Structures are given as structure tokens and as C-alpha cells.
Amino acid sequence: MDLKKFKIAAARKQEKLTRFLKQLEELVPDDMQEIVADADAAMWRETDCTTCANCCKTMSPTFSKEDVMRIAAHVGMTPKAFRDKWLYKDETGDWMNKQQPCQFLVDNKCSIYEVRPVDCAQFPHHNLVPFDVYGDTYAANIMHCPATLTLVDKVRKKVEREYEWPK
Structure with missing residues (x-):
């Protein structure tokens, strides 16, 4: 592409x-x-x-509480440590990626595909x-x-x- x-x-x-x-x-x-x-x-x-x-390069999914818990466990972190390292709370109260492209994007593929945020799974x-x-x-x-x-x-x-x- x-x-x-x-x-x-x-x-x-x-x-x-x-x-x-x-x-x-x-x-x-x-x-x-x-x-x-x-x-x-x-x-x-x-x-x-x-x-x-x-x-994954230009947008951020919203991370639900369930997403954070599931992904944090998958990468061996506590939910708090995961949020502190990777996420910020936007003006509407949603948890979003601190960086773009997404930290989990590797060679145009999601390195946490099996446990990715629901927002990602439903996109586009x-x-x-x-x-x-x-x-x-x-x-x-x-x-x-x-x-x-x-x-x-x-x-x-x-x-x-x-x-x-x-x-």
C-alpha cells in the first residue's frame, strides 16, 4: 500500500x-x-x-478497563503500570495511546492481535x-x-x- x-x-x-x-x-x-x-x-x-x-500509524483506539486488564496481563504488567507506560486519559475520560504509531505495531502487524482492544477488533x-x-x-x-x-x-x-x- x-x-x-x-x-x-x-x-x-x-x-x-x-x-x-x-x-x-x-x-x-x-x-x-x-x-x-x-x-x-x-x-x-x-x-x-x-x-x-x-x-495503527495515525489513530488511537480507546482502551476500556477490560482491554487494559487483558492486555496488561498478556504483556506481564499490572493494569496501572500498563496505563502509566502506554496510555493517557483524554478530555472525555477515554484511555488512549500516548504515541503514534501504536506501540504494538511491528512490521505493519499487531503484536498483541489476539488480545487487542475491542475498538481495534471492530475497526474499520x-x-x-x-x-x-x-x-x-x-x-x-x-x-x-x-x-x-x-x-x-x-x-x-x-x-x-x-x-x-x-x-
Whole structure:
């Protein structure tokens, strides 16, 4: 994955895709979930996260209490020592990574994959339904995740091609 090319493509498409996602709040095709499922399956056939890992390089998951306890035990630390070494509490009270890229990213792979935070396990959140309700989540992830950029673009193209859709 050429992240430089991805960032250029994402910046070029961001406004159009964000506008499309906003329009979905008002106009939702009857078969939206089927459109999303087909686009998501096609996107995963051409996407390999281990060639990218941009999410781990540019974002931080939130760490729940359960995440901290599980990961701390896995790396042989107390939860307090783990938080002190790796995390900070943001303005909303969420525990976040102190550094980027993520301290557990090694060669574009998660070194704690089996016990990673739930937030990481659920990313890029393509399973959120209904799709149209989570437009803000997808819009925020377009600049971080090639899979999300591709998914939203595939959905947009299909909807604009098959429905009367404002451009």
C-alpha cells in the first residue's frame, strides 16, 4: 500500500464522499444493506490491512478497563503500570495511546492481535448498521483507512448509477 498515494486520493475524494454520506441521512435506497454488503465483500477481496496499517500509524483506539486488564496481563504488567507506560486519559475520560504509531505495531502487524482492544477488533466499523446512520464514522475514517475510502466510494458509485441521486 502506497500511503502517500492513498492520502492524495482520500483528500481528493473526501468532500464528495462526505457529501454523499450526508445525503444518505435523508435518502436511503430500500436495498441499502445489500448494496453495502456487496461493496464490502468486493472491497475485502482487494484489500490487505497488513500492507497498510495506517489506522495503527495515525489513530488511537480507546482502551476500556477490560482491554487494559487483558492486555496488561498478556504483556506481564499490572493494569496501572500498563496505563502509566502506554496510555493517557483524554478530555472525555477515554484511555488512549500516548504515541503514534501504536506501540504494538511491528512490521505493519499487531503484536498483541489476539488480545487487542475491542475498538481495534471492530475497526474499520463496516459492520455498523444501518449504514446511513453511521455516516459521520465513515466520513471520519475516510482519511485514515483505504478500506473505508474504497467501501464508501463503491457504495456511492452504485447508488448514483442505479438511483435518481443528487450530485
